[in-house]
Amino acid sequence: MALKDFFIYLSENRTLNNAAQRYGLRLGAQNVVAGTNLDEAIESIKELNRHGISCTVDNLGEFVFEKEAATAAKDQILEVIERIHSEQIDAHVSLKPSQLGLDIDVEFCYENLEEIVSLAHQYGIFVNFDMENYARLHTSFDLLERLSETYDNIGTVIQAYFFESIENIEKYKNYRLRIVKGAYKEDPSVAYQSKLEIDQKYIELIEYHLLHGKFTSIATHDHNVIDHVKKFVKEHNIPNDKFEFQMLYGFRKEMQLALAKEGYQFCTYLPFGNDWYGYFMRRLAERPQNLTLVTKQVFNK
Numbered sequence: 001m002a003l004k005d006f007f008i009y010l011s012e013n014r015t016l017n018n019a020a021q022r023y024g025l026r027l028g029a030q031n032v033v034a035g036t037n038l039d040e041a042i043e044s045i046k047e048l049n050r051h052g053i054s055c056t057v058d059n060l061g062e063f064v065f066e067k068e069a070a071t072a073a074k075d076q077i078l079e080v081i082e083r084i085h086s087e088q089i090d091a092h093v094s095l096k097p098s099q100l101g102l103d104i105d106v107e108f109c110y111e112n113l114e115e116i117v118s119l120a121h122q123y124g125i126f127v128n129f130d131m132e133n134y135a136r137l138h139t140s141f142d143l144l145e146r147l148s149e150t151y152d153n154i155g156t157v158i159q160a161y162f163f164e165s166i167e168n169i170e171k172y173k174n175y176r177l178r179i180v181k182g183a184y185k186e187d188p189s190v191a192y193q194s195k196l197e198i199d200q201k202y203i204e205l206i207e208y209h210l211l212h213g214k215f216t217s218i219a220t221h222d223h224n225v226i227d228h229v230k231k232f233v234k235e236h237n238i239p240n241d242k243f244e245f246q247m248l249y250g251f252r253k254e255m256q257l258a259l260a261k262e263g264y265q266f267c268t269y270l271p272f273g274n275d276w277y278g279y280f281m282r283r284l285a286e287r288p289q290n291l292t293l294v295t296k297q298v299f300n301k
């Protein structure tokens, strides 16, 4: 089994996910997860805000198969929104529909999402629907469309590895979109598998949305893509307020600060909470070098 597949397998292992929650941040996850509670996350956001960086806050959670857990996740996200508002920090929310009951009952998930989006709307806070695996893609888009009949403070993610993303980017061009390469293991019948093809499609999608879409979040740690975007926006006179760069908390910190300093809008994806294991394993799957996060921790202790 390739290393990537091995970490994806670990990320999907429910028993290990549950076990990890009992032990707090371990294995180096503390480098890429901004604490286990909201107070710690708020402090990290304030620190990034001081450097001109905004944040998209992810109250970590996956493998939600009971309504109680989904309701608890909803309540925690409502609390995040209240705190963003009361502390007047520069942040918005990212969430995963599966965390709010997508795999249990779609109507129940819709109601949870509506409560969140409605509160955020009152405060003028944006809510991003993260995109998960292919099996959840169409239901997630459906939920987004239904909610956007009433609310305009929502957007989602387009994953470059899906064949259909080229159609979806056109279909959803009037949304604020985060464009990513794609983090899950997908079947060759629905997704490109080679890095070369994914990288090419990624650039195509970014260029399309920069030219024709609403606001674009270019979410990548790939300096080649970032350099390309810098040149592209200059050549096409795309103003800085039409796009931002995004990276994950803890990754390429120097580059995050440098981009903000250069005057680009920059937003850090800031995960926090006990349910860090699946998120962390996907980061290891993406880039074997991220294993240095683990080894450093293991050998330093």
Ligand code: FAD
Residues within 6 Å of the ligand: 129, 130, 131, 132, 157, 159, 180, 181, 182, 183, 184, 219, 220, 221, 222, 223, 246, 247, 248, 251, 252, 268, 269, 286, 287
């Ligand atoms: P990669 O293809 O991983 O890396 C390209 C090159 O960049 C590498 O070869 C290396 O030279 C350089 N590089 C990358 N990382 C580093 C590093 N840490 N240090 C030094 N050099 C580095 N995926 C989803 O499926 N759904 C989502 O909702 C989603 N949301 C995301 C939100 C954000 C803010 C980000 C940043 C990613 C998100 N992802 C999401 C994950 C995404 O799909 C990719 O799996 C992940 O970003 C890895 O791809 P990459 O574009 O960063 O570059």
